[in-house]
Amino acid sequence: MTFPAGFVWGASTAAYQIEGGSEAGGGAGSGSAGSGGGRGSVWDLFSWARGVPGGEAASGHETLWPRDLDLLRDLGVGAYRFSVAWSRVQPGGRGRPSVPGLAFYDRLTDELLGRGVQPWAALHHWDLPQALQDAGGWLARDTAYRFEEYASLVGERLADRAAAFVTLTDPFTVAAQGHVLGTHAPGLRLGLGAFPAAHHQLLAHGLAVRALREAGARQVGVANGYAPAWPATDRDERAATLMGALRADLFTDPLLRGEYPATLLDLLSGRAPQVLEAVQAGDHAVMAAPLDFLGVHYTQPDWVRAGGGLLGLTVGHVPDRERTASGAAVVPEGLTQTLTGLKARYSDTCPPLIVTVGYAAATDTPDDEGRVRDDARIRYLDRHLEAASDALTQGAPVRGVFVHSLLDGFEWDAGYSLRTGLVHVDAGTLERTPRDSYRWLRDRLRTQG
Numbered sequence: 001m002t003f004p005a006g007f008v009w010g011a012s013t014a015a016y017q018i019e020g021g022s023e024a025g026g027g028a029g030s031g032s033a034g035s036g037g038g039r040g041s042v043w044d045l046f047s048w049a050r051g052v053p054g055g056e057a058a059s060g061h062e063t064l065w066p067r068d069l070d071l072l073r074d075l076g077v078g079a080y081r082f083s084v085a086w087s088r089v090q091p092g093g094r095g096r097p098s099v100p101g102l103a104f105y106d107r108l109t110d111e112l113l114g115r116g117v118q119p120w121a122a123l124h125h126w127d128l129p130q131a132l133q134d135a136g137g138w139l140a141r142d143t144a145y146r147f148e149e150y151a152s153l154v155g156e157r158l159a160d161r162a163a164a165f166v167t168l169t170d171p172f173t174v175a176a177q178g179h180v181l182g183t184h185a186p187g188l189r190l191g192l193g194a195f196p197a198a199h200h201q202l203l204a205h206g207l208a209v210r211a212l213r214e215a216g217a218r219q220v221g222v223a224n225g226y227a228p229a230w231p232a233t234d235r236d237e238r239a240a241t242l243m244g245a246l247r248a249d250l251f252t253d254p255l256l257r258g259e260y261p262a263t264l265l266d267l268l269s270g271r272a273p274q275v276l277e278a279v280q281a282g283d284h285a286v287m288a289a290p291l292d293f294l295g296v297h298y299t300q301p302d303w304v305r306a307g308g309g310l311l312g313l314t315v316g317h318v319p320d321r322e323r324t325a326s327g328a329a330v331v332p333e334g335l336t337q338t339l340t341g342l343k344a345r346y347s348d349t350c351p352p353l354i355v356t357v358g359y360a361a362a363t364d365t366p367d368d369e370g371r372v373r374d375d376a377r378i379r380y381l382d383r384h385l386e387a388a389s390d391a392l393t394q395g396a397p398v399r400g401v402f403v404h405s406l407l408d409g410f411e412w413d414a415g416y417s418l419r420t421g422l423v424h425v426d427a428g429t430l431e432r433t434p435r436d437s438y439r440w441l442r443d444r445l446r447t448q449g
């Protein structure tokens with residue numbers, strides 16, 4: 001594998017997955033008034049409605065963060081992408097910030113720098129304040145302006161030290177699973193009526209870019225969940241093209257081309273023209289704010305068949321491949337195709353690409369020797385790093401890789417049944433045990449230099 005000098009090696013987490021919450025600390029998963037009013041995160045109510053625990057326990061990072069930052073330092077990564085919990089900073093989604101909420105991330109940033117690790121702050125990783133959801137959530141245009149206000153608050157506090165900011169993390173999943181399929185918070189099933197949730201996220205991104213730059217941010221980008229759309233048969237080519245437009249083009253063309261893809265506009269104009277009213281004059285100019293990088297979250301290709309499902313599409317897993325515990329197919333060449341495809345589609349307007357890998361969910365636990373053996377995860381990481389290197393040699397502007405996640409925690413719709421961390425976290429004691437994959441990556445980074 002070949003990676004250039006200055007390549008960013010990092011690990012990442014999401015606030016709701018690891019922090020936990022308490023009424024005193026105003027944690028991201030508190031589901032209570034916290035320190036500044038409000039009702040916690042949208043994931044609290046969604047989880048409780050399904051009768052499963054939410055992120056109120058998570059990994060205990062809210063109190064054990066010094067230990068976790070030491071694990072980062074010992075791993076040898078140069079950067080750490082953490083997400084800021086909006087419901088910790090503004091529990092009500094608007095107005096004056098929580099003093100202890102902002103102080104938590106302020107302290108985290110300083111301690112990362114003290115350990116020689118660059119802070120990369122993501123403003124939104126799926127945890128919308130419930131108070132804003134009650135007012136319409138991402139279906140309401142006002143949420144974009146509330147996000148701008150929130151971005152300004154975080155930027156003013158952290159921009160002098162943070163190496164980079166990520167505005168949104170995977171807005172496709174928020175729109176598709178949260179507002180179309182109903183499998184993620186807030187659990188809505190709106191079909192094409194979910195388009196405003198996508199548009200308002202992109203508008204929020206553009207407004208946040210402006211707010212962060214005004215606060216002095218050094219680098220600002222966005223991250224989406226990308227995957228190539230592979231037709232199951234020759235008869236499914238058109239269905240795969242539509243799936244690609246929904247997952248990737250919808251969330252990237254407005255940012256890098258200043259317009260929505262024609263495939264999508266034709267679909268909406270013909271079947272749900274009323275949703276296009278969400279787009280107002282001047283929105284495209286806001287959404288197309290210049291980016292310093294584009295984050296690429298990759299899991300597996302979409303295996304697409306025409307007929308059935310949403311919009312006449314059935315999306316499944318690539319057959320005859322190794323699977324992770326979550327059922328995802330292990331297809332590293334799909335990552336190479338994704339990265340080279342972004343470069344081919346956007347050419348000179350394609351910003352540097354920052355890749356996130358590591359969603360090889362597992363169910364492993366410490367053995368009698370206290371060792372967590374996860375050979376499948378090591379194979380997964382090794383093959384996907386090679387895929388990123390292949391894309392780099394083919395001309396894709398890959399400038400960094402973050403491995404997700406540093407820690408086990410709350411796995412969204414899977415609750416606590418799956419584990420994605422380089423570090424095993426005991427659900428009862430919160431004891432941290434580095435997996436074999438942690439040691440493998442540490443040794444690989446030392447070799448890489």
